[in-house]
Amino acid sequence: MTKTFFPDKGNALHTAKQNFKIAENWLNEYNSLDSAILYYEKVNAFCSNISDVNYKLGYCNLQKGNLTLADSFATKAYQLKSTLPVLYLNARVNHYLENPEKALVFYQKYLEQYTPTASPDKKYVEQLFQHANVMLSSKNEQYQINTIDSLNSEEDEFSPLFIPNTSQLFFSSNKKSMSSINEESINIYYSFFKDGEFQKGKILNNRSINIRGNSGISSISKSGKTMVIYHGFSVGRLYYAKIDLTKDTKLPNHKKKLPSPINNYFYQVIGGTFTPDGKAFYFSSKRKDGVFNLYYTKRNGKKWVDPILLEKINSKGNEIDPYFSANGDTLYFSSDGPNSIGGYDIFQSVKTGDHSWSKPFGLPMPINSAYDEKTPSTNDDGSLILFSSNRPGGKGGFDIYSSSYQKEKMEEEEPMVVSEPQFHTLDSILDExxxxxxxxxxxxxxxxxxxxxxxxxxxxxxxxxxxxxxxxxxxxxxxxxxxxxxxxxxxxxxxxxxxxxxxxxxxxxxxxxxxxxxxIELNHNITLKNIFFDTNSSKIKKSSYNELENVLSFLKVNSNVVIQIEGYTDNTGDYDINMMLSQKRADAIVAYLIDAGISKERLISKGFGEENPVADNKTEEGKAQNRRTEFKVIKN
Structure with a gap:
């Protein structure tokens, strides 16, 4: 950005340069993505054809999980100037967007133009190339993936595990608890599956189980009587506790440390599970190879034999989170090895003998994604798979998801064969x-x-x-x-x-x-299609803010108008309650606009409940249309 290119914009150019420096400081010194984006956007508004600014906007939006936006900026940056960082950004964005063909082209270009000083290094990008190549050959099965909102928060939730033959589920979370265990470390929670949905999770309020520090659930035995618990930070320990199955709410007690050689002072262990017969223990540990591998140990009288590395299961990457099917014939685990499609994926292997397993293969997309999928488990008959993932679209970092899972179909599938990618020219991909x-x-x-x-x-x-x-x-x-x-x-x-x-x-x-x-026409109703509230609440959802900002902009541009905000519901429930709810929602929007600087004399709110429907309330689609927010100009 120099005066040579902007001879008539001296002051604006100076401001743009200052904004760029501020954005760089927010990004590099404080890792504040939102603040960085704000100032990069100011520079982009001054001139949208600066490759480095488009690159930075693409990078920041990728980190926030705004993939469509990241793709737009990354592609614009490439059109303006092809550099190694721009090539890598485009590769990663398209990998996460599950466009493996396009990602492979950008990875290939990066590798072809690589220089020894470039970051990331060549070996790492070759691994990513392999992941994208596996994705190209992966089948995208039509499974329905659902996030379990009642369990998830803005923090991390993972390790969902049913007590067998019950509706009670345990999971781990690092959200701040409102109980007597008021910490932001990892704690164990429980929930019940009732009337077709999971109830809101409750913390396990037992200081011997949820200690001061990290406490995560690792597994539950197939008898339902034993829970394996992880305590610690970088080098943790595994414990087990007995679950009282006689109570309506079944909770663990009487915790003991698992013996050596499972816990070892010299090696890190992060999770494990007993085999269904209880005679062996499978666990993930970082030992001589420098990565997490799956091991097993067997009982020998009152002792356990030295850990044995599982053949065929382990790769050059990390293998974690072992989990057995109900009868023990299938082993599930997570791996970021060469056969994942990106990050950690969930794999399964079929038992072929005593602690002998078939070559593992990944579960299909969309269960696996270019993000991380971890901590797999199933219900009793294997028809439902639960797992955690940090893919976009959830509430927080890692969220708990469920998917219907056809066990017979998966067992019949042949192990994946990775084929050579068929490259198209980059120009043709961009054109399309x-x-x-x-x-x-x-x-x-x-x-x-x-x-x-x-x-x-x-x-x-x-x-x-x-x-x-x-x-x-x-x-x-x-x-x-x-x-x-x-x-x-x-x-x-x-x-x-x-x-x-x-x-x-x-x-x-x-x-x-x-x-x-x-x-502008007086008393002409306009539907605000992107205004959303929490269920049975007047709390405005964050996804409504763009629409509200446009109403705010309308009021600022047309500074003399007076508007009426109108709230409507469908006909479900009590008439008077619906009328009150619609009024509260209209009031909430008016309050938002007043807080944003609009004079209250220019705003009127009115709730109409289920009156004036615009569609038939006999169908769910019609009800959705009737639950709406409208506004009209009543004075100009």
Missing amino acids: NLLNTQLHILSKKDSSQLSGAKITIYTFPENIVLRRIVSDTNGVAKINAIPNDHTFGVNIVKKGYDLFSLKVHIDSLKTDYTLYLDS
Whole structure:
């Protein structure tokens, strides 16, 4: 950024340089992604064709899990200047987006242009190349993946384990507890599966089990009588405790340390499980090879024999989280070895003899992903698999997920054969996946071109802002590097015109879109389609903030208007309760706008409950349409 390229923008150039320095400081010194993005976006608003700024925006959004946004910026950075960091960023973004063909092209280019001073090193990128190659050959089965919201939080949840033949489940979390064990370390929680859903988790309020420090559940025996517990930090120890099965709420007590050679002063151990017959113990430990491998030890009288490395199971990577099926014929575990599709994946192996196992193969996508999948377990008959993952779309870091799992089908599958990737030219991939699009903003009244319209484009349904642009003197807004075959939300604010909100699907056959704005009309209801509340609550969800910011922008641009916010429900439940809930939700939106600086004299809230339905309440789809928020201008 120099005056040579911006001769008429001296002051703005100076500000852009300062904003870039501030962004770099937030990112490199404090690792504050949100603050860094804020200042990088200021620079990008000054000039959107700076490769390094697009690269940094792509990098920050990748770290936040905003993959569509990261893809857009990373691709723009590549179009402007191809460097090793830009190639690596594009490879990682496409790997996480589960576009292995495109990821392989970028990994290949990185390896071809690699220099010894580059980071990451060549060996690591070759491993990632292998993961993407495995993904290319992986089958994407049509399993439904569900996040278990009642168990998850903004922190980490993992290790979901049923007590066999019961509806009680234990899991681990590092969320801060509100019980007497008020710590932010890992603790053990429990829940019950009742009426088709998991109840909210409760902390195991026992200081001998949840000690001061990390306490995580590792396994539960198939008899349901024994829980294996992990205590510690980098070098932990495994314990076992007896579960009282006579109580309605079955809790562990009388904890004891597992003996040597499972626990060893010189080696790290992080988790293990008894075999279904209780005669052997499988566990993950970092010993002579410098990685975590799976071992087993057997009882020999009152002692346990020296650990034996499991043949065929272990790879050059880490193997952790062993778990047995109910009858012990299948071993599940997590691995980040060469045959994963990225990060840790869940693998399974079939028993072929006494502590002998078949060559393991990974569970299909979408159970496994380019992110980490760990701590697998199942219900009693194996029809449901539970696991933890840090993939985007959850509440926090690691979340607990469930998926229907067809055990017979998986056992019939042959081990995966990795084939050579079929490369396409990078240009052809970009042509298929990226478009430069134009929006033509016109007045609906006379088709005149509208300049100065403020346009916000965001991904749908993720609700992540992708672009903020303004239409030029011809009413045209150009959008560079927009991902193809994706649905976006478009919000437009223009003085004297109603707030515009629309979903647009971008396809490869159309690069120009014409959008018409209505002049402000009194008492004309506009539905705010992206306003969401917690169930049976007036608490506004974070995913509503983009829509609310557009209402706020509308009110600031049209500084004289007075609006009425209207809340509606479907006809489920009591009429009076619905009326009260809709009023509270309308009040909540008004309160948000007042907190943002809008005068309360310009805002009126009114709840209508189940009145004035816009669809049939006999169907779930109709009910969803009737649960809505609207606003109208009542004074201009």
